[in-house]
Amino acid sequence: MxxxxxxxxxxxxxxxxxxxxxxxxxxxxxxxxxxxxxxxxxxxxxxxxxxxxxxxxxxxxxxxxxxxxxxxxxxxxxxxxxxxxxxxxxxxxxxxxxxxxxxxxxxxxxxxxxxxxxxxxxxxxxxxxxxxxxxxxxxxxxxxxxxxxxxxxxxxxxxxxxxxxxxxxxxxxxxxxxxxxxxxxxxxxxxxxxxxxxxxxxxxxxxxxxxxxxxxxxxxxxxxxxxxxxxxxxxxxAPCLIAERAAAGQDMRQVHTPGATKCEAVAEMLELPLTSHVKSIALAVEPEEAGQPVQIWLLLVRADHELNEVKAGKLAGLEHGYRFATEAEIVEHFGCVPGFIGPLGTAKPVTVVADRTVAALHDFVIGANQADHHYAGVNWGRDLPEPDLVADIRNVVEGDPAPDGSGALAxxxxxxxxxxxxxxxxxxxxxxxxxxxxxxxxxxxxxxxxxxxxxxxxxxxxEQHHDARGIVWPRALAPFEVVVCPVGWGKSEAVRDAATRLYEGLKEAGVDAILDDRDERPGVMFADWELIGVPVRVTVGDRGLKEGQIELQGRGDAAAAKIAVAEGLPATLARLAQTN
Structure with missing residues (x-):
């Protein structure tokens, strides 16, 4: 071409x-x-x-x-x-x-x-x-x-x-x-x-x-x-990060948390680690029959974790679809606005699902279902009924134990x-x-x-193969494997002849090559082919030919290598063979 x-x-x-x-x-x-x-x-x-x-x-x-x-x-x-x-x-x-x-x-x-x-x-x-x-x-x-x-x-x-x-x-x-x-x-x-x-x-x-x-x-x-x-x-x-639930060490108490609708803010206000807080997410399931009420589920994950919506969608009862509860539904079922809801003392019955790690917590913090308030020192069984379901419902995080029992996850x-x-x-x-x-x-x-x-x-x-100059194609995907760039195409017959011979030799060797005969300035040619990402570039110019040399450069090479004109074809093929 x-x-x-x-x-x-x-x-x-x-x-x-x-x-x-x-x-x-x-x-x-x-x-x-x-x-x-x-x-x-x-x-x-x-x-x-x-x-x-x-x-x-x-x-x-x-x-x-x-x-x-x-x-x-x-x-x-x-x-x-x-x-x-x-x-x-x-x-x-x-x-x-x-x-x-x-x-x-x-x-x-x-x-x-x-x-x-x-x-x-x-x-x-x-x-x-x-x-x-x-x-x-x-x-x-x-x-x-x-x-x-x-x-x-x-x-x-x-x-x-x-x-x-x-x-x-x-x-x-x-x-x-x-x-x-x-x-x-x-x-x-x-x-x-x-x-x-x-x-x-x-x-x-x-x-x-x-x-x-x-x-x-x-x-x-x-x-x-x-x-x-x-x-x-x-x-x-996502495994449970707590080997065994510890005994209660605190009394449950209601704490004033004005404006603290996020667990991070509550943790800072109470000077407690985020890992002792529980995040509550309210989901709604539409009724199968008209006239029936919407079912509300409350999913609990530790505050430093995130809900995995795909896993949630595989739970029995949620497998046919769910959505996040509206503010009106939250007020109806929890008696307060979002940001302070929790599993204790709901206004209407809800289905409570705890992540495995949450189910093993003790002395934890939850929303109090009252604006600007939370409960601290909460324990399962004593203060809060055991959850309706314990399941893996969170995203894993870096460093979690691997499910195959060997090492930590990345x-x-x-x-x-x-x-x-x-x-x-x-x-x-x-x-x-x-x-x-x-x-x-x-x-x-x-x-x-x-x-x-x-x-x-x-x-x-x-996305995987690029640098500041443009694309860096793997050889198998590159639009051309080699570009021959003659400097002074319109001025020098010697350049035209040498560049054409090399180009024809590459074609005969089965290489998908292109000869840039546009007679552009070197900077324009080089910028174009670096942007396009051709794996190997050969530059042929009058000055080099007078010294019996041409220049060969891989797309990822820092500088061009000078090679003898007679070695142009085998050297180019060898450099191409080294390209991924």
């Missing part, structure tokens, strides 16, 4: 709405151009990276025995009604009608369609196992699209779906995909972790996220540096780029997708689903 025949649209400044590095650099490097909120044009240089991502995914999916097909972007609503997700999915599902008034959706994912294919195409156990995948445009109508391609509305995803005779076979298919994902992200040159994760709206019972490690990541990853344990903070088990940030789920019969049951087993009897297909955010990977890779 010659730069004069390509489109290089670099910019000196990023748009004002580009909040994170990847959004800024993708725009400045000419990879994307915004069309609408969360919707982008992928320019030629950005599309080259996408195609390299897709090529790696295809090679490893095919190697794992998956079969590529292509499903439509537009899906009939009937399938979503069959699965129950027409009502469940929420406003992120973009719904539309055709000219005949029939309902359709712009697909965010393809579980319904692939299950429809399976129920029509798979009839016998002899056809199993099967794994189908496609790489296709998706659309999720995010309320607030942001961070460029990291949280856009339109994006490209690879989604795969396995079908097996039984759960044991489905677990094997899951493991095959897990291993394929490990190879995919390793080949891309990314630092990542596979972490146990919540299944979310997709459903299922076994799940792993693949997280690219980056300080700007939205997800918190909990891991044990001494073992293989790793989990998303939503799923990470926390780092990550960007989710892949997710694998074991679905079981969630969708095959709903859509009645069966096959005939060896005895000729119908049985439900066991399913798994496996997604990779293709366009999101671009942003994640940049």
């Amino acid at each position: 010659r730069a004069s025949q390509f489109h290089i649209g670099t910019l000196k400044e990023a748009p004002s709405d580009a909040e994170i590095v990847s959004h800024q650099l993708m725009t400045r490097a000419g990879m994307i151009r915004k069309l609408a909120g969360g919707i982008y044009n992928y320019m030629p240089i950005g599309l080259r990276v996408i195609r390299k991502v897709e090529a790696i995914i295809r090679e490893e999916m095919n190697r794992a025995g998956a079969l590529e097909l292509l499903m439509p972007v537009v899906q009939p609503a009937e399938l979503w009604m069959e699965s129950g997700r027409w009502e469940q999915y929420g406003p992120e599902l973009l719904r539309m009608k055709d000219r005949h008034g029939r309902d359709f959706v712009l697909q965010p994912t393809s579980e319904e369609v692939i299950t429809d294919i399976a129920r029509n195409e798979i009839h016998s156990w002899r056809q199993l196992p099967k794994n189908f995948y496609h790489i296709q445009t998706k659309f999720r109508d995010e309320r607030r699209p942001r961070f460029g391609v990291m949280r856009g509305r339109e994006f490209t995803m690879k989604d795969a779906y396995s079908f097996d005779r039984d759960e044991a076979g489905a677990q094997k298919s899951y493991d095959v995909m897990y291993d394929a994902y490990m190879r995919i992200f390793t080949r891309m040159g990314l630092t990542f972790r596979a972490v146990a994760a919540d299944t979310g709206s997709i459903g299922g019972s076994r799940s792993h996220e693949f997280q690219v490690i980056a300080d700007t990541g939205e997800d918190l990853i909990v891991y044990n540096p001494a073992t293989q344990y790793a989990a998303n903070i939503e799923l990470a088990e 926390i780092q940030r990550g960007i989710e780029v892949g997710h694998v789920f074991f679905l079981g019969t969630k969708y095959s049951n709903a859509l009645k997708a069966t096959y005939l087993d060896e005895t000729g009897k119908p049985a439900m297909l066991q399913m798994g689903c496996y997604g990779i955010g293709v366009t999101r990977l671009l942003g994640a890779a940049i």
Whole structure:
């Protein structure tokens, strides 16, 4: 590729709405151009990276025995009604009608369609196992699209779906995909972790996220540096931090805490450690039948901890949905305004759930259900009935004991780029997708689903690989592997000849190279290619040629190395081979 025949649209400044590095650099490097909120044009240089991502995914999916097909972007609503997700999915599902008034959706994912294919195409156990995948445009109508391609509305995803005779076979298919994902992200040159994760709206019972490690990541990853344990903070088990509840050492007393609606303020006022205070969070569950009252739950966590809403949503009684209680509901059930509520002496009955650590506390502080007052020296059993339920409902914190019993937990940030789920019969049951087993009897297909955010990977890779000058692509993802920069292209035939010979030699060696024949000043050329992030740059100039030399520099190298012109090709290939 010659730069004069390509489109290089670099910019000196990023748009004002580009909040994170990847959004800024993708725009400045000419990879994307915004069309609408969360919707982008992928320019030629950005599309080259996408195609390299897709090529790696295809090679490893095919190697794992998956079969590529292509499903439509537009899906009939009937399938979503069959699965129950027409009502469940929420406003992120973009719904539309055709000219005949029939309902359709712009697909965010393809579980319904692939299950429809399976129920029509798979009839016998002899056809199993099967794994189908496609790489296709998706659309999720995010309320607030942001961070460029990291949280856009339109994006490209690879989604795969396995079908097996039984759960044991489905677990094997899951493991095959897990291993394929490990190879995919390793080949891309990314630092990542596979972490146990919540299944979310997709459903299922076994799940792993693949997280690219980056300080700007939205997800918190909990891991044990001494073992293989790793989990998303939503799923990470938080142990009880107190081995045994101690006996009461104080009398319960009411204390005046004017204006102290936060535990931190109460702790400072009472000169007590924050670890002796309990935070109360009121949740509301809507009644199943009209006319019935709202149920209020009070969840208790130690004041230095945070409620884990995903864990709370798995409690029996909250698993079908909850919301935070309104101020009016809090006043009705606790007799006071928020900030002073607690489990003792509520105006109406509430269900009390204590985190494991809270259940082991003694002589602790709670809200008194009276404005500007708290109770101190509170003890379970003596002053306060034992909680209705004790459960793990908090986020882990750095230094918590690891659930696998070896060492302490650490926390780092990550960007989710892949997710694998074991679905079981969630969708095959709903859509009645069966096959005939060896005895000729119908049985439900066991399913798994496996997604990779293709366009999101671009942003994640940049968040992990950049410096003050621009993107630092891993070789496998770079839009070009080598750029040849001739200084004085329009003035020197010797420069043109040497640069062209090297460029042609690189192409013959199978290197994805570009020759910058735009006749730009050296500073402009170098700034462009450093911003774009090409792994290796070779500079050819008259002055160096007179000394029989050219310059070779890796994107992460502090300075260029001078090499003999005759060694230009092998030296460039050797330097490229050293690039991740």
